[in-house]
Amino acid sequence: MKHLQLHNRFTSELPADSSQTNEIRQVSNALFSYVNPVKPSAPKLLHASKEVAEMVGIHADEIQSEAFLNVFSGKEILEETRPFAMCYAGHQFGNWAGQLGDGRAINLTEVQHNDQFFTLQLKGAGKTPYSRTADGLAVLRSSIREYLCAEAMHHLGVPTTRSLSLILSGDPVLRDILYNGNPAYEKGAVVCRVAPSFIRFGSFEMLAARNELKNLKQFVEYNIKYYFPEITGEAKEQYLKFFKTVADKTREMILHWQRVGFVHGVMNTDNMSIHGITIDYGPYGWLENYDPNWTPNTTDSQNRRYRFGNQPQVAQWNLFQLANSLYPLINEAEPLEKILESFMTDFNSDYTKMILAKLGLSTLAENDEEFIAYLESNLQLSETDMTIFYRNLNKIKKTDSAKKALQAIEDAFYKPEEIKDTVKDNWLLWFTDYLDRLNQENTSDGERIRLQNSVNPKYVLRNYMAQLAIDAADKEDYSLISELYELLKNPYDEQPEYEKWFTKRPDWARSKVGCSMLSCSS
Structure with a gap:
């Protein structure tokens, strides 16, 4: 771990929660809260990706070290870092849910390697101020699914977060798997996820909903500065280009989902990345028999909002919510509407070409x-x-x-x-x-x-x-x-x-x- 080039751009440049307590609460005028992972009692490394380790600057011979196990299970904190949970809001199943935030995810730090920046995040490492009624932990079954799926998606050529490690915590976690009143203890686990950042549409929704326009402006400009430096021009022009870039990247991601038959299952706005990468692998699935109406999510079994065939339309709807959040900085609806309209037109055109490619037709x-x-x-x-x-x-x-x-x-x-x-x-x-x-x-x-x-x-x-x-x-x-x-x-x-x-x-x-x-x- 001694070779990691650590950075703290997010926490050093954006407003922090004024409270240091790890209590469930509403957090205002802040984009994150400092919080430490819970220490596992007996962590055990089950699997780690050498490819992802090398990508972020971890040597292959460090993977089996005690330091690797301790850091990526949450047992120890890297020197010169302060873990944090992000504050954001969102629409869940089409309904405004207010503040959500990282309820079971804790960002360890940002690292730089080969001129690229990556955020290292633990999922299932304990409670945060955004955990609501939950404990912030994760069980082995969902952790295996997340760990394997992110890497599977990457190798399929689908934009996605990556998986660095899968670690047993050694602690039991109580879960009601079917929400039918029959909770049982399961093995706890922690996955380390890797992405350019874990910034979501919901981050902008939260700031706009709370009328924190100064923070909203600062946050949009932070994203342009670090993640979309090719964007230039006057302020309003930059904000529009930012939205167009996010829309384009989102369209490309959804097109790949449809190409390989992937169904996300929970396309809430808080699960949509500004980078156009697949994040938050919950009740996902691949189509077995071709059925555009299939959803893998039991919570969505009645309305099937997030069914396979509806993913492009949901992506456009989610982008509409992002556009609403950026509107206070732009104060013009028409240019935002044009981008939203072109999303589906461009998607349909790209979809035709994609299916033809699957058929071997050019x-x-x-x-x-x-x-x-x-x-x-x-x-x-x-x-x-x-x-x-x-x-x-x-x-x-x-x-x-x-x-x-x-x-x-x-x-x-x-x-x-x-x-x-x-x-x-x-x-x-x-x-x-x-x-x-x-x-x-x-x-x-x-x-x-x-x-x-x-x-x-x-x-x-x-x-x-x-x-x-x-x-x-x-x-x-x-x-x-x-x-x-x-x-x-x-x-x-x-x-x-x-x-x-x-x-x-x-x-x-x-x-x-x-x-x-x-x-x-x-």
Whole structure:
């Protein structure tokens, strides 16, 4: 740890909570509160990412050291640092929730390495002034899911936070996993997350809602100075460029989510990053069968606000809330509205190109939207695994018949006996059009397959896979965590030694807790 280049830009330049007590309370005129992690009784390192360690300036031989274990479990505090929890507000499930803040996250410090800055944050390290009725701790099951998913997303090419370490605390944590009045003790754990910063839309919402306009102006300018230094011009022009940049980065992130079939599950404004990176892995999931109405969140099971197919619209809605927060600095609605309107226009255009790339098509056509809509309708005629369907398109050759093309993707069907009559006819008709499109392309089958394999992952972190790792870890077997971690580092490669993971969700996982829908319990 001696090599870390420490920085404290956030705490040295932005207003701090005047109170030093760690009591649940409303915090005003401040962007953070100083707070120390709770000391774990018997920390144990379960896994650490050498790649992330090197990224932030930690030598590989330090990972197994006592100092690494103590710092990233919260047992010891790095010299010349003061851990803190951020104060922010937000909209949760479309409703204003007021002050929220880091309820179970504590930022250790900011570090610089290779001309990049990173914030190191512990999740599950204890209570903060923003914990409300909770204890600020996290359990092993949710920590495994967060640790593995952030790294899986990175290697999929999806903008995301990173995971440095997964550590058992040695302390039991009481949780009601299904919110049904049956709490039980589980193993506690702490994950160290890494990001350029953990600044959220909700940080700006809080300052605007409280009419702390001086702090709002200072905070926006702080973000531009350190995270978007390319932004120049008059003050108002800078604020608009800042919003446009955040909107663009958010659009790119959502496009990647849709590409790989990822569903965040809790797209509240306090879970949206200004960097356009995926943060806060709670009840997330990957589509098994292609279902735009699926959400992994039990809390959202009735209204399905955060369903897969609605993620672009929710992102735009969340950006609208950010625009409202920036309006007091700009005092003009029209330029903000134009950016919001262009968000969906640009997204739809990018989405068409993205799906065409998944299909191995590079040439645009007038009927692209109809062509894609027909495909997505067919994918819902009978349960069809999204990941396997797109990946197995690489088995099709230009000279194939529609019948042979359909056979190439038949492993994607959960109920192959349903692929008959009208369902089969619809598929054969679409594949006829698809093969016509392939034959209009100038690329060879080999070139097209290389393109498809670069955007259609073979392996994703399906919920049942994470649950198997959790079940094994509960029995003190951590080998599956390591296996999945290695597998997901190369999700686009064939990896024949891991072929068993290229399969549909097993029947036993269809309704098992942790494999279908999940709660926010952590």
